[in-house]
Amino acid sequence: MKLLQLTLYLIMWVHFTGCIWFLLIKSEEEWVPVPDFLTGTTRLYESDIWTKYFTCFYHAVWLLTGGEVGPRNSLQAIYACIMFIVGALITAVLFGEMAVLMSNLNRRQTQFQEILDGALTTMHNMNLPQNLMDEILDYITSTQSSLSAQEEYETFQKFISPSLQQKVSSQIYEPIISSNYILLSEDNLTDMLLSKLNNCFAKPEEEIITEGTQAKSLYFLVNGEVKITVTNRYKEKKFVCYLSEGAHFGEIGVIYNTLRTANVESVGYCTIAGLNKKDYEVLLSNYGDLEHRFRSCTDVYNDEWKQFVLSVLSQGDYFNLLPSNVFNELIYFMDIHKLQKGDYLFKPGDSVNAVYIVAEGELELSVTINEKHLHLLKKNAGLSGIEKPPLVPKKNSTLEDFSNYNFDILMAEFLKKKAELVPVANEKGTIGSKRIDDFAETHSIGDYPQEIVLKFLEQGTLLQPYYALSNRVQELQCKAMKATTVYALKLETIENLARENSDFKREVNKIKANLKASEEFPEVLDFYSVDPQNDYSRNLFKSAVCRVILKSRESRRKGSGQIASMINKLKAMIACEEAGNFELSERVIRGEIPPHYVQEDGTLDPAAINGSEPQSSLPRSHPIMKTFKTIFDSITQPGGEIVKQYNTIERNINYQNKKLQNFESQVERIQEKLLTLAQNLAESEEVKQDLKNVWEDQKRSKSKRQPDEVVI
DSSP: OOOHHHHHHHHHHHHHHHHHHHHHTTTTTTOOOOGGTSSSSGGGGSSOOOHHHHHHHHHHHHHEEEHOOOSSSSSHHHHHHHHHHHHHHHHHHHHHHHHHHHHHHHHHHHHHHHHHHHHHHHHHHTTHHHHHHHHHHHHHHHHHHHHHHHHHHHHHHTTSSSHHHHHHHHHHHHHHHTTTTTTTTTTHHHHHHHHOOOOEEOOTOEEEETTSSOOOEEEEEESSSSSEEOTTTSOOEEEEEEEEOEEEHHHOOOOOOOOOOOEEEESSSSEEEEEEEHHHHHHEEEOOOOOOOOHHGGGOOOOOOHHHHHHHTTGGGOOOOOOHHHHHHHHHEEEEEETTTOOOEOOOTTTTOOEEEESOOEEEEEHHHHHHOHHHHHTTTSSSSSOOOOOOOOOHHHHHHOOOOOOOOGGGBBBBEEEEEEEEEOOOOOOEEEEOOSOOOOOOBBSEEEEEEEEEEEEEEEOTTTGGSSSBOOOOOEEEEEEEEEEEEEEHHHHHHHOOHHHHHHHHHHHHHHHHHHSSOOOOEEESSOOOOOOOHHHHHHHHHHHHHHHHHHHHHHHHHHOOOOOHHHHHHHHHHHHHHHHHHHHHHHHHOOOOBTTSSSSSOOHHOTTTSOOTTTTTTSSHHHHHHHHHHHSSSSSSSHHHHHHHHHHHHHHHHHHHHHHHHHHHHHHHHHHHHHHHOOOOOOHHHHHHHHHHHHHHHHHHHHHOOOOO
């Protein structure tokens, strides 16, 4: 384009010069063209107009290049000299422009050749085989044009305003993105989407999306091609498909607010348009069916990892009652927990709120029981670092001699050397857990806690699909043995699915009703494996033993609550009988008077006597009333908080009064000194009299002032 422009300017200049030359020679008709110099005569002036034009045009070129044109008079000579000078300048500029233009035309090729030469030298120095060198050179050559176009576009974007950038992007992206089947026949949606897209460029084999990372945007492919891969259960990346211009990807992480489920890698140089989460939510608020359109696309996604997770989940039979499109989406509703070695998935006392799938790694499922025999066997075997016995053992907790017990404790892989967790419980059940430290103490389950490993849960295990519906707390502990990834389908999600699907809801409610109506303790060893081992009978036996232990523990807790109630009644009866109040004791026995209404001296609390008091009135023996009285006495007695604060304030007031009195005395002394000084300096009796009057006025005003009045 630049070359064509220069050529056009040159032709116009020669035309202009030739026309002026013709005007100069036409008036006298004595000038002879250069070809007619030998004869001295010419027939130019009798020729047609085109012969005259091209003859003058030819000699104008000679004037431009400094050639001889044979002027016949002074005016022609002056004009020829001027044109020689101007022609020399034009020639210099012309050759300079041509040199720059040719340099620019060859610059890209030169730079690219330098890149090839550098790459070739480097490969020779590395002694690469010839076939690999040819492959590298072919790749560099094939991608050079795309890379140059991308760099030019990025440079161009820097020189225009954001609004213009948006308009340019809309013009580029609109034909491609509007061809996406989700946006077909939606012009308004397309226009709004184009205004929110961000430009992105990807180099060949660049990973645009990495599986397992946080999702921040979804993308539309504007130019180029990308490859989709998914990591299977064996840590192998499996190819899924290629996507071409107009396709979208990365929508699962944005729609379901989950981690990335696949890897997306560019095949060559790619241009993509990104839509971040915030802008997606804005679009969703204006076009509510947009999410349904994207979700409908997920039905066709059927990679190996998705098949694996859903096959594990299908072992919970009631999940198979869900519609196929809903069941296929369950993997995207799951939370993903990344556990490091030693982290607990759950502990005793935690609420049961999810169904778990071991996606990667290994979990240890264990239970802590009280067993003094196992403790003695550990001790007799010479094991170090075992649990210490309690400082104050409970009754009947003395160890006996079990040397004849035929059991090799060193071969018991299921028994941990030292228990790590112990459940914390009260009469209502398990309320939590705590770690066993190095100091021996008595625990709620007994004096000799032992941790038994029930099962190692490997990849592909479905954990507690039915126990999660029991509305109970965890009785076991589950710990990661190495870096482990666990998928969790929350109970809240299951409830939401039940509200939307009648068959599924019916089955879930049936399972809940059976668990609630059963007198047996629920199945705590509730797990299923894709690759079951030949230990089905062992698991049944372990499950039965666990149920017996936990049911016995639950019965003991309930019994301890009843015993505590009986002890309180017995204490009240003893207090009444010691005070001689046998009638009140009989009323406590019959249940007419609650035990907490009986005071320590065997008398009835006034709150129980006064029937007009509201039902919310508490007896003085109630712990809350005792606590209130203790606090009230602590703040109102001579040594109480309120009295201490009052004394502190009083001391501060007295201290400030003393400071004020000292200040007043200092002011009076200063006034006396000033008056004495003024009297010494006064030169007349009149000045002295005025000063004396001022002094008297000060004294009178001071005598009239109240004692507690402060003058500033």
